[in-house]
Amino acid sequence: MRRNYGPIYVAPITFWLCAFLSVPLLITLSYSFMEKGLYGGVELHFSLAAYKSLLNTAVLKVLLNTIIIAVASTTIIVILALPTAYYIARSSKKNILLMLIIIPFWTNFLIRIYAWIAILGSNGLLNSFLLSTGLIDSHIQFLYNRYAIILVIIYTTIPFAIFPLYSTIEKFDFSLIEAAMDLGASKKRALWEVMIPNIRTGIITAVLFTFIPIFGNFAVPQLVGGTSSWMLGNLIVRELNITRNWPLASSISVVLTSVTMIGVLFFMRSQSKKEL
Amino acid sequence: MKSSQVTIENVSKNFGDFFALKNTSLTISKGGFYSLLGPSGCGKTTLLRIIGGFEMPTEGAVYFDGVNVLPLPPNKRHVNTIFQNYALFPHLTVFENVAFALRLKKIGEKEIKISVQENLELVRMETESKKYPRQLSGGQKQRIAIARALINQPQVLLLDEPLSALDAKLRQHMLLELDAIHDKVGITFIYVTHDQAEALSVSDQVCVLNKGEIQQIGTPSEIYESPANEFVARFIGETNYIRGKITAITDAEHAVFESPDYGNFTIYLDKPVQEGSEVAVTVRPEKIRIAPEKPEKLPPDVNVLSGVVEDMIYTGFQTKYFVRVSQNKEPLVVFRQHVQYFMDEKPITWKDKVSIWWNTKDSFMVEVNR
The missing domain is CATH 3.40.50.300 (P-loop containing nucleotide triphosphate hydrolases)
Structure with a gap:
């Protein structure tokens, strides 16, 4: 009989995930139920204080803002990424186009956000252009609001939607579209009723790959958002580094992780039900 | 509908x-x-x-x-x-x-x-x-x-x-x-x-x-x-493809055909030709009969050639014979149906000398160059 080496194959990743994902998560979870230390850190006493202080309107406002930004950007990303991925998959220059999407990654993430500040800032490229054409008389502040955050998040995250969509569309059998048109569907109808359901796994992956990092994002709102458009990530950073309220930072992390998980599970469930 | x-x-x-x-x-x-x-x-x-x-x-x-x-x-x-x-x-x-x-x-x-x-x-x-x-x-x-x-x-x-x-x-x-x-x-x-x-x-x-x-x-x-x-x-299907020349038109329906590779035989005129025309004829393998010796009695209007079995492929219901009629060209392909395998007087096998014949009407002219 041949030995089954399966468990050995997955041992390294199991160790990795336990050490660097599960353990930190457990630490975060337990910190969230403790008392805050005087200069940061925690006191080893059980306490619900952190969660109680979550229930204030300021925090809930940030949570709501985070959900709005994450849902809006994810939706726009999928809507933009779908036709892009379709075009790339059907193009004869696939490799060049995919390369063009990868190239921005060669530049540091923060530098790319600063580039947007250079474009959108009140003395930025966009303002100077609009002023020179005479479309506006005075500088407009495009930055430091929710829209700027959504715009920059879309820019930084859209490749993560394009790639999974591309790979499923690329494998999609386009004779199915011809078959649908043959049976009386218009091209639009055929794409909607035959292609979309058959690339569902790609759409699910695209949504997960974008929604999760957007929900926990803090760098983008930190740099292009104002205090009024903070996301949960910013709160965590503040509680951890400035206010040094580690239990509160942990409890926000727990909320963030749970909301993401519940959202994701709900989404995956509703999608897999359709398959049956 | x-x-x-x-x-x-x-x-x-x-x-x-x-x-x-x-x-x-x-x-x-x-x-x-x-x-x-x-x-x-x-x-x-x-x-x-x-x-x-x-x-x-x-x-x-x-x-x-x-x-x-x-x-x-x-x-x-x-x-x-x-x-x-x-x-x-x-x-x-x-x-x-x-x-x-x-x-x-x-x-x-x-x-x-x-x-x-x-x-x-x-x-x-x-x-x-x-x-x-x-x-x-x-x-x-x-x-x-x-x-x-x-x-x-x-x-x-x-x-x-x-x-x-x-x-x-x-x-x-x-x-x-x-x-x-x-x-x-x-x-x-x-x-x-x-x-x-x-x-x-x-x-x-x-x-x-x-x-x-x-x-x-x-x-x-x-x-x-x-x-x-x-x-x-x-x-479409298998065929024997023979190029040659019309040397004489014998009557309204028949002509003498001369093939540099297979010799002279009679063909049926399914298309109008003239003496001297370069033509190509095909004969389907199943239209050609094969026997170890030339039968004493043959129906009229048949072409008889003799050759040697160069190769054979047995496929159960029939055997495909490759019969070499002349040295320099492709062998002719002949199918022999095994309607009565064990009743055949003599099975035909490699290197056997054989006679093959077909009715003149079973060949068709496919190309005519006047």
């Missing part, structure tokens, strides 16, 4: 420098089973896609009952297609696959149910309606594809190599079933295939294509028995 006559008029199609179809014209009669036969790349699928509306011809027109359909997109033509890989929708059940065309038309649920049921019964798949395509066998998928294509009541059904993904036995079976469905629904079938046996067995008319050009149009037996040129002769 209502059926249409399809007329292809001077249709050409090129993809860049490649000519897929050259000035093709043909008429496909109402309710017929019409085959487009040829090797891959001959233009048969391109022609089918032009009829279906998936490809625009570079030149020419396509008429259904006299109406030019070229301006119409595929969804506006009364044509449905059976695709080579079936193209069943993997995310829909068998029922929904068949109902797809009706759902687009916003027809009531009750009517859809009745209609789908009818079409599934037609292909004997009514019990599988809840399954998904991935749960079906190749033959079942094929049947669903047929039911789905017929539910729209097309006037013409296009079949693009529909049996190529099935194994040989199933192919035979599905072919008969297709023929039965054709008889039942009575619409025009246009059948694309590279398999000459498929085309010959079910078609009313066969159009042989090569390199974008029509080689011959005719009934299966016309195509097989009197091929129009060397391509058709060699593509």
